[in-house]
Amino acid sequence: MFDNLSDRLTGVFDRLRGRGSLNEQDVREAMREVRIALLEADVALPVARDFINRVTEKAVGQQVLKSVTPGQQVVKIVNDELVAMLGGDAEGAGEAEPLHLDARPPVVIMMVGLQGSGKTTSTAKIARLLKDKQGKKPMMASLDVNRPAAQEQLKVLGEQAGVATLPIVPGQQPVDIARRALESAKLQAVDVLLLDTAGRLHVDEALMAEMKAVASVSAPTEVLLVVDSLTGQDAVNVAQSFSDEVPLTGVVLTRMDGDARGGAALSMRAVTGKPIKFAGTGEKLDAIEPFHPRRVADRILG
Numbered sequence: 001m002f003d004n005l006s007d008r009l010t011g012v013f014d015r016l017r018g019r020g021s022l023n024e025q026d027v028r029e030a031m032r033e034v035r036i037a038l039l040e041a042d043v044a045l046p047v048a049r050d051f052i053n054r055v056t057e058k059a060v061g062q063q064v065l066k067s068v069t070p071g072q073q074v075v076k077i078v079n080d081e082l083v084a085m086l087g088g089d090a091e092g093a094g095e096a097e098p099l100h101l102d103a104r105p106p107v108v109i110m111m112v113g114l115q116g117s118g119k120t121t122s123t124a125k126i127a128r129l130l131k132d133k134q135g136k137k138p139m140m141a142s143l144d145v146n147r148p149a150a151q152e153q154l155k156v157l158g159e160q161a162g163v164a165t166l167p168i169v170p171g172q173q174p175v176d177i178a179r180r181a182l183e184s185a186k187l188q189a190v191d192v193l194l195l196d197t198a199g200r201l202h203v204d205e206a207l208m209a210e211m212k213a214v215a216s217v218s219a220p221t222e223v224l225l226v227v228d229s230l231t232g233q234d235a236v237n238v239a240q241s242f243s244d245e246v247p248l249t250g251v252v253l254t255r256m257d258g259d260a261r262g263g264a265a266l267s268m269r270a271v272t273g274k275p276i277k278f279a280g281t282g283e284k285l286d287a288i289e290p291f292h293p294r295r296v297a298d299r300i301l302g
């Protein structure tokens with residue numbers, strides 16, 4: 001992913017870097033090209049506009065243009081802003097934002113998102129990571145009573161991942177399943193309980209009411225929104241709707257192995273105010289990576 005964006009930006013920046021002197025007009029022209037590249041990569045318009053404004057202000061407002069290597073300085077400013085846009089701090093290492101699980105066990109991770117976004121798969125991937133990489137004892141429970149076989153799907157993934165799932169009680173409703181999952185997790189000394197909530201095809205009131213009810217009985221420490229990076233601008237709208245209604249703590253971007261143009265990744269932080277914590281990179285249970293803002297920014301700028 002990001003290949004097209006990367007190609008376009010590299011072209012703009014190679015020209016900038018090679019120049020011994022720059023004036024304000026040069027910067028503005030380059031930024032016009034950057035803006036087009038961002039929009040073509042499906043970055044939300046207000047996000048692209050804001051990005052360009054910040055870069056332009058920094059580039060023309062400081063001593064950058066008078067420096068010996070103005071082109072390189074401008075590229076650095078773009079890089080730093082890209083890292084910030086992706087959720088890293090410019091001074092810091094731009095590392096992946098970890099899960100914060102320092103609460104009294106069972107710590108609850110609530111997974112939310114639309115149907116088909118990769119929520120169930122991501123739930124199992126994260127549970128597996130916690131078990132294998134962090135030595136935790138996770139348990140998963142499916143609260144998806146809408147989609148036939150959703151609960152069964154999580155059970156099968158749990159078996160593959162070697163992670164326990166809450167036994168299925170047919171007909172039980174999401175809030176009651178969440179309560180039962182908490183009880184069961186306490187009894188079995190589970191460290192982390194992952195709740196795979198129901199999706200819908202579209203964001204609607206019933207879905208949001210259900211998410212709030214589940215959150216209020218389970219008091220999640222992390223609420224992760226799962227979005228499909230291939231859906232571009234739609235992913236941004238979905239993120240906006242969820243973040244207006246549910247107290248998100250982070251985002252999981254799936255299908256980063258596909259040919260997403262990167263816009264969803266670039267807009268996510270600006271829209272939700274929350275970091276992308278993981279990137280899904282395939283269908284298999286080990287196809288998940290911590291999301292490193294600086295690494296991704298470097299990849300975009302080539």
Ligand code: GDP
Nearest residue numbers: 115116117118119120121254255280281282283
């Ligand atoms: P849910 O309806 O949101 O729970 O979605 P699922 O977890 O059932 O995922 C829907 C489909 O997307 C499944 O076939 C998954 O294997 C696939 N999937 C999930 N995450 C990824 C990913 O990161 N990359 C790819 N290529 N496929 C994924």
